[in-house]
Amino acid sequence: MHSYASVDDCPTEPKHYTVAVHQTEDQNMSFRRLYIGVTTRRLSIQCFIASVFGSLIVLFLFNELSSDKLHHLQLRAWNFARNRLNVQDRGIKANMGPDENKAWNSRPQAAPSKHFAILAEMDVISKWSELEEMYRCFLDPSDNSTRPCNVFCPEHSTTIELIITKNVKDFSGTDAAIFGLSPFTLLKSVTKLMKYSIQIPPTQTAVLYSMESPLRVHKWIHRVGDLKYHVDLTYLPSADISVPYAYYQPGSFENTFERKANYAEGKTGLIAWMGSNCAKEVFWPRMEFIEELGRHLPLDTYGKCGKLTCLPRLSTKCVNLIGTYKFYLALENSECRDYITEKFWVSCLLNGVVPVVYGAPKEDFERLAPPNSYIHVSDFKSVEELATYILKVDQSDELYNKFFEWRNHGSVLVKYPKMQPSYFCRILPFLQGSRGMSGAKQIRNSKWFNSCRGNITRRFNISQVPTLKDWKPWKLGVNDYKDGF
Numbered sequence: 001m002h003s004y005a006s007v008d009d010c011p012t013e014p015k016h017y018t019v020a021v022h023q024t025e026d027q028n029m030s031f032r033r034l035y036i037g038v039t040t041r042r043l044s045i046q047c048f049i050a051s052v053f054g055s056l057i058v059l060f061l062f063n064e065l066s067s068d069k070l071h072h073l074q075l076r077a078w079n080f081a082r083n084r085l086n087v088q089d090r091g092i093k094a095n096m097g098p099d100e101n102k103a104w105n106s107r108p109q110a111a112p113s114k115h116f117a118i119l120a121e122m123d124v125i126s127k128w129s130e131l132e133e134m135y136r137c138f139l140d141p142s143d144n145s146t147r148p149c150n151v152f153c154p155e156h157s158t159t160i161e162l163i164i165t166k167n168v169k170d171f172s173g174t175d176a177a178i179f180g181l182s183p184f185t186l187l188k189s190v191t192k193l194m195k196y197s198i199q200i201p202p203t204q205t206a207v208l209y210s211m212e213s214p215l216r217v218h219k220w221i222h223r224v225g226d227l228k229y230h231v232d233l234t235y236l237p238s239a240d241i242s243v244p245y246a247y248y249q250p251g252s253f254e255n256t257f258e259r260k261a262n263y264a265e266g267k268t269g270l271i272a273w274m275g276s277n278c279a280k281e282v283f284w285p286r287m288e289f290i291e292e293l294g295r296h297l298p299l300d301t302y303g304k305c306g307k308l309t310c311l312p313r314l315s316t317k318c319v320n321l322i323g324t325y326k327f328y329l330a331l332e333n334s335e336c337r338d339y340i341t342e343k344f345w346v347s348c349l350l351n352g353v354v355p356v357v358y359g360a361p362k363e364d365f366e367r368l369a370p371p372n373s374y375i376h377v378s379d380f381k382s383v384e385e386l387a388t389y390i391l392k393v394d395q396s397d398e399l400y401n402k403f404f405e406w407r408n409h410g411s412v413l414v415k416y417p418k419m420q421p422s423y424f425c426r427i428l429p430f431l432q433g434s435r436g437m438s439g440a441k442q443i444r445n446s447k448w449f450n451s452c453r454g455n456i457t458r459r460f461n462i463s464q465v466p467t468l469k470d471w472k473p474w475k476l477g478v479n480d481y482k483d484g485f
């Protein structure tokens with residue numbers, strides 16, 4: 001879990017922060033631990049420094065620190081925070097006028113020493129709330145033109161310049177070429193990327209970026225497996241640069257949800273499903289499964305393939321509506337490892353709803369999600385048995401409340417949708433390694449491409465998705481579809 005600590009986070013409207021630092025018994029170790037305590041909370045410090053003009057209160061708590069240690073620690077924390085000002089938070093920027101906003105982007109700082117090109121279009125990323133921070137960094141508000149986004153990376157004392165482009169041509173001369181962030185742009189550029197893949201310049205690192213399941217990307221772009229890359233940035237824990245959608249952190253209390261004596265109280269519905277994708281890009285018999293479940297219990301279905309309507313689907317209104325149900329079907333479109341999206345984390349766990357989950361195998365939920373926070377479809381022999389269990393939990397507040405016990409022991413840290421330009425700093429350590437053609441790997445051999453159930457090159461054809469009758473929930477090592485679908 002701790003490997004994710006460098007993924008940054010900063011609330012949009014910070015009110016106050018407590019930076020708590022604990023000293024250990026061992027005097028020799030204490031400074032080391034203190035420093036870690038501060039750096040893992042560095043964005044809180046950044047928020048503090050950045051809102052010096054606001055009214056933010058910060059408390060440093062120290063236990064019996066010698067004064068020179070304290071001084072050293074403060075110095076490091078302040079230097080760190082000052083550097084972080086170059087990648088300020090949106091909430092703080094929003095309080096500034098357009099000129100200051102521009103100044104933020106071109107704030108005097110070390111000239112960029114590294115240049116990264118991202119293959120994507122402003123029109124595309126403007127529509128994705130996940131990429132809002134990046135869009136803002138690239139958008140010049142004075143005339144709505146596109147500008148480079150400069151990011152200071154304090155861990156490396158380096159400024160990187162990010163440019164966004166829809167032309168593979170513009171990769172030329174940059175230190176890193178990043179593609180996949182917008183599958184739409186990837187599709188349009190795939191022929192040019194194929195050419196790029198056989199002549200990656202010797203000074204360039206190619207970065208594959210994907211927060212989408214490989215099944216979906218492959219269905220769109222069959223040739224994606226042929227492209228080459230050096231470094232991958234995906235939601236997989238095994239990625240070179242791992243950005244999970246979210247994860248559970250035991251012992252952390254960052255979530256601010258109210259704790260209730262009875263989570264069943266006030267619920268007006270039993271179970272709901274909300275979805276816009278009925279079958280086109282769904283790689284298991286999800287719709288049939290939902291229809292079958294609806295035969296055994298009262299299931300409210302929203303969206304294009306449902307009977308009820310709530311739009312826009314990811315709005316606060318619809319998330320609140322989901323909150324009125326006891327259970328929610330958090331069913332991903334793909335049976336792929338670690339592909340656990342905001343449906344699960346935001347619509348359910350942070351929303352006081354018990355998710356009935358499917359997509360990634362249970363092992364992945366056990367590793368990433370809070371213990372006993374969900375019902376996994378693969379635990380049941382049939383849809384009917386699953387329905388019987390849901391109805392049983394519905395009958396017992398005691399059973400239902402057990403699903404919320406984790407809230408007393410830790411927090412769910414959501415890292416996406418909050419993509420920060422500073423995530424790209426994590427590419428820097430890879431620039432010295434494999435570059436050019438010699439170190440390039442084929443996407444079809446990547447962990448990401450091979451993270452789904454069965455053989456992806458067979459499965460892109462939708463007629464290869466089994467019917468419910470021929471389908472069994474995925475159990476790792478038991479029914480991986482090695483030779484079938």
Ligand SMILES: *[C@@H]1O[C@H](CO)[C@@H](O)[C@H](O)[C@H]1NC(C)=O
Nearest residue numbers: 098139140141142143144145
């Ligand atoms: C930029 O675009 C937004 C949204 O389309 C618009 O409201 C705003 O007036 C534009 N600003 C300028 C300076 O053109």
Ligand SMILES: *[C@@H]1O[C@H](CO)[C@@H](O)[C@H](O)[C@H]1NC(C)=O
Nearest residue numbers: 454455456457458459482483
């Ligand atoms: C996957 O299926 C394709 C097409 O049927 C086949 O060419 C390929 O060898 C298979 N790959 C694996 C790893 O089984």
Ligand SMILES: *[C@@H]1O[C@H](CO)[C@@H](O)[C@H](O)[C@H]1NC(C)=O
Nearest residue numbers: 458459460461462463464465
């Ligand atoms: C998908 O599979 C069906 C039946 O197996 C076949 O008739 C069809 O041509 C395939 N489509 C593609 C795009 O390969």
